[in-house]
Amino acid sequence: MKVLWLQSGGCGGCTQSLLCAEPRPLFDELGDSGIEFVWHPALSPESGAEALQRLGDCADGTTPFDVLCVEGAMLHGPNGTGKFHRMAGSGRPLTEWVEGLARRARWVFAIGSCSAFGGFSANTPGNPLEACGLQYDGDEPGGLLGEDFVAAGGLPVVNIAGCPPHPGWIVDTLQKLALDGLTAGDLDECGRPLLYAEQLVHHGCSRNEYYEFKASARQHSDLGCLMENLGCKGTQAHADCNVRTWNGNGSCLRGGFACIACTEPGFEAPGHPFQETPKIAGIPIGLPTDMPKAWFIALSVLSKSATPKRVRDNAAADHPVVRPAVRKPAK
Amino acid sequence: MTRIVLGPFNRVEGDLEISLDVDAGQVVAAHVNAPLFRGFEQILTGRAAADALVVVPRICGICSVAQSAAAAAALAALCGVEMPANGRLARHLIQATENLADHLTHFYLFFMPDFVRSGYVGRHWHAAVAARFAAVKGSAAPAVLAARADFLKLLGFLAGKWPHTLALQPGGGTRAIGSAEAVRILALLRGFRAFLEGVLIGDALESFAALASEAELRAWGEERGGDFPAFLRTAYDLSLERVGRAGDGFLSYGAYGMFPGGVWQTDGAVDALETGKISEDGRHAWLVDGPARHPAEGETYVDADKAGAYTWCKAPRYGGRIVETGALARQVVAGQPLARDLVARHGASVTARVAARMIELASVVPAMERWLRAIVPGEPFCHAAALPESGQGAGLVEAARGSLGHWLSIDRGRIERYQIIAPTTWNFSPRDADGRPGPLEQALVGLPVGEGAPPTIEHVVRSFDPCMVCTVH
Secondary structure: EEEEEEEEOOOOOOHHOOOOOOOHHHHHHHHHHOOOOEEEEOOOOOOOHHHHHHHHHHHHOOOOEEEEEEOOOOOOOOOOOOOOOOOOOOOOOOOHHHHHHHHHOEEEEEOOOOHHHHHHHOOOOOOOEEEEOOOOOEHHHHHHOOOOOOOOOOOOOOEEEEOOOOOHHHHHHHHHHHHHHOOOOEEEOOOHHHHHHHHHOOOOOHHHHHOOOOOOOOOOOOOOOOOOOOOOOOOEEOOOOHHHHHOEEOOOOOOOOOOOOOOOOOOOOOOOOOOOOOOOOOOOOOOOOOOOHHHHHHHHHHHHHHOOHHHHHHOOOOOOOOOOOOOOOOO | OEEEEEEEOOEEEEOEEEEEEEOEEEEEEEEEEEEEEHHHHHOOOOOEHHHHHHHHHHHHOOOHHHHHHHHHHHHHHOOOOOOOOHHHHHHHHHHHHHHHHHHHHHHHHHHHHHHHEEEEEEEHHHHHHHHHHHOOOOOOOHHHHHHHHHHHHHHHHHHHHOOOOOEEEEEEOOOOOHHHHHHHHHHHHHHHHHHHHHOOOOOOEEEEEEEEOOHHHHHOOOOOOOOOHHHHHHHHHHHHHHHOOOOOOOOOOOOOOOOOEEEOOOOOOOEOOHHHHHHEEEEOEEOOOOOOEEEHHHHOEEEOOOOOEEOOEEEEOOEEEEEEEEEHHHHHHHHHHHHHHHHHOOOOOOHHHHHHHHHHHHHHHHHHHHHHOOOOOOOOEEEOOOOOEEEEEEEEEOOOEEEEEEEEEEOOEEEEEEEEEEEEHHHHHOOOOOOOOHHHHHHOOOEEEEOOOOOOOOOOOHHOEEEEHHHHO
16 A cells, blocks of 8 residues: 655644554554555655656656645645745645645545644634645635545545644554555544544543542642643543553653643634633533533532542642552451 | 756655755755745734643644743743752753654664665665665664654653643643652663664763764774764765865754853854844745844744745844854854864764764763652652743753744733744755855855765755754744
8 A cells, every 4th residue: 555645734743753653663564564655755765856756656647556645734825825835846835736646546644633624724813824624624624625525545534633643543544444444434523533533532541530539630740630720621532542642651641731632623722721721600611522511510519529538639749649548358 | 057956855854945056066056945834923923821832842743842842941931930850850851852862863764864875886885774774664764763662752751742742831840750650761761772872873872972082983983883883984985074064153052951052153162152142034035024133023924925035934143143053063062072073173064963963862861861860759840830911031942953942922911922943944044134145055065966966965954954844933
């Protein structure tokens, strides 16, 4: 399976994240699955004229390829000219390249939330970059390729959203495609692969006991739940960050900071400071997905009043100050 | 005279185009174009001040932590908060992890594959180098990717994830490390040391770090196993210690409390850093013209059709001077003997820039082991920081590829102005208002180019380890 990779209005972090794939080194894992890069801007030997030749051959059908992966937002500005990103050496807007190549690809993958939905590039007030995603503009279908775009393989753009995506999300989706193909049933309503998006970041969160008792962190480095005060959206964000974990044993929550829901369209403009939880009458506005509000409030009141001292004290410390009790067996 | 345009100039971070005016097979003039505009200075304006910590790492996927550190430092300057001792040690560890991982990525994935090119077939080293360093397919890749992924697990512990963490706050870190975790982090550090000593450098880190002159370096590398010694022999065969000089002004903001900052003068003196001497002008960028300004007063407004412009990158200068930044600059300014000797003999070069990254790998990993051991479990990692409603702050840090500065001002709690000068903005600067070319533009002049020429230009460009996405923030 041949993969062509392009980068535009983004930071390159999706590729940097991808290179952290484990347990096997990325190139071995892809190679053994028969997946190879036709060209990748950060990895391939071809540069300059050789690279342009290769891209041109892909665009005119001379070199067939299977998957077009695009990292970064599509920049139409200024004034629709695409001059904010003309591919080096070609003088042509990258948006033109992507439009042409997408029609040659059997599958089109948006790698990361910029390419999927527009990301930070699309979120300057007034959007002067005139940025959008491949098939979304924020949470509205459309984007560069349009709502009706379907690649030759039969699917619209596959959105491997995340800022950045976990390496496993990219590798596993490529491997799933190589092994059994992909169908619409493998994707959620936003085009994200269910292999990571059918979970919530909340699942497997190491702070779950604090969440259960609404024992909340008040300041950075506290161990408590980050939802009530510090802006955490783990109960609403679709991803398996705390089950799969990052860079070994990490995740945003395990690192002590809020989930900012970076797999969701429009995450970059939450309408409140990222690290503060907006509340009305002391109740967080963003309640857990699928949770009726009245029940959430009732359970919160109950669980707060039932919070063990250990959980309450540890929630406001940066290391456990009270250990779980060791009970002697009953005699 | 003919003009050659090289692009997409890949295996750099981001998109890069280089235009060369060529006469008789030699570069007469070079123009460096960063063809992508990111607009982050606009994206930041109007947001709550602390939101900078979410936004700025996303300027760059490879210097993400450095961007975070600069923003956190700028916000700390605004509110006058100091990190507790543990917080500072964790900050050093986090920044060092990214910087050293970047050095590794640069050497193996970006830089070395150029020696595999067909123009070198017939050189006595070519077959071995090609088998080892070919892009994606070389025998080095699996162990390198494994070592890199394992090393970055430090950030799984210390920063939640990489890239794009929110763990770096003005008053310290969000993640306190206990003694059990410190043991596991130390094991990761030992694993990385084993890779460096066994595979990359071919010697004990301390032994390599003690080399004090080019003569010692050359003798050390002659018979030694290891990928860097293999590079050294290749580089000496191609005389790359004499290639890629760029004017030899060096800037460093200083790193880890270990490498002092300053500005190297070509007479060998190091001047104390005076940040007031930093200015940027946009004469040759597709930006609205204005006088050269200090970044605290800087402006970034698009003018995509401006005559005479050829890049999205501004031209930063230090006291009007053109300076280079990066690992070599950092080590020269800090007085590292081998780096100083390499520069004293030949000026900055491809070989010196690569060697300086190895010096940092060899000297910073032992420092990381010390920082980790100095953390006192149970003591705080973060002080609360109350941001003022208005004020100005600057955050100056060293990324892998050099000096990174953030200048911000806030008003009524919102970001009013945010200006960034990234390392590659210095190195890949276009001509300034006086028409003086930037460091890379100087370094390329006189190099061979065209049909049958060796890929010397590739070596020189990539020796800077450019990060274009930062450049065009």
